[in-house]
Amino acid sequence: MTNGSRDAWRDERPAPAWLGDVAAGVEAWTQGAAPSTGEPDRERSSGKRSRSGGSSSARGGRRASPPPDDPARLGPEADPESVARTILLDQLTGRARSRRELADKLASREVPDDVAARLLDRFEEVGLVDDAAFTRLWVSARGAGTSRGLARxxxxxxxxxxxxxxxxxxxxxxxxxxxDEHATATALVERRLRSLQRVDDATAARRLVGMLARKGYPAGLCHRVVREVLAEARRDVPDDL
Incomplete structure (x- = not known):
C-alpha cells in the first residue's frame, strides 16, 4: 500500500467515540481498552484463531487479566491525622462525648495510638473535649428533675x-x-401509679419499689417514697413495705 493509499485509508476510518473528551480517552487507555471506533472488533467477533491454531476459548477459556492499578490514578493514602480529626468532629456533632468514648472510636477505626493521643490532647486544649463539662451535662440531662430521673x-x-x-x-x-432526689423519686412514683389503677396495692407497691431501685435509688428511700405516695393516693400500704 502506497503512502497516499494509507493516508486515504486513515481518512476513511470513523473517529473514536471518545475523540474530544480527554477524560474519556484517558480512561479508555488506562483501562487497557482500545478506543472504540464504532465498529465491532473483527478479531473477537470472527473468533479469529491464534498463532497456535486455537481460539481464546479453546485455550481453556481464560480471559486476559485486567491491567494492574495505576498508583498515580489511585492517589496518595489518606493522612492518619486528617482521618482522626474528621472522625472526632463527626462524633462531637450533636452532643458532647467523653475522652474515652472518642478514643475507643478512633481505635475502632484503626487510628494509630500516638496520632489519637495527640489529636485528643489538642481537642482538650481548645475545649472540644472536656470530661468535667461532659459529666455536668450528663447529670443535668438524666438526673434529678428530668424525665429519666436517675439517682446519683x-x-x-x-x-x-x-x-x-x-x-x-x-x-x-x-x-x-x-x-432533689426525694422530689424526683416522688414525681416518678406518682406518674407510674396512674398506670397501676387496676393493680392491687401490694403488686403496685412492689412494682414501684422495683422501678426506683432500677434507677439507682437506695432501698430506704424507695420504700419511704412509695409509702408516702400510696398513702396520699388513699391506697393501702403493705405491712412489709
Missing amino acids: RALASELRRKGVADEVVRDALEEVEDD
Missing part, C-alpha cells in the same frame, strides 16, 4: 462506663442534693 448511683455507674475519672464524677454528683 445510676449516674455514677453510667459515667464510669464511659471512662470518666472517679473524682470528676464525684465533683459533678456533689451538686445533686438529697431533697
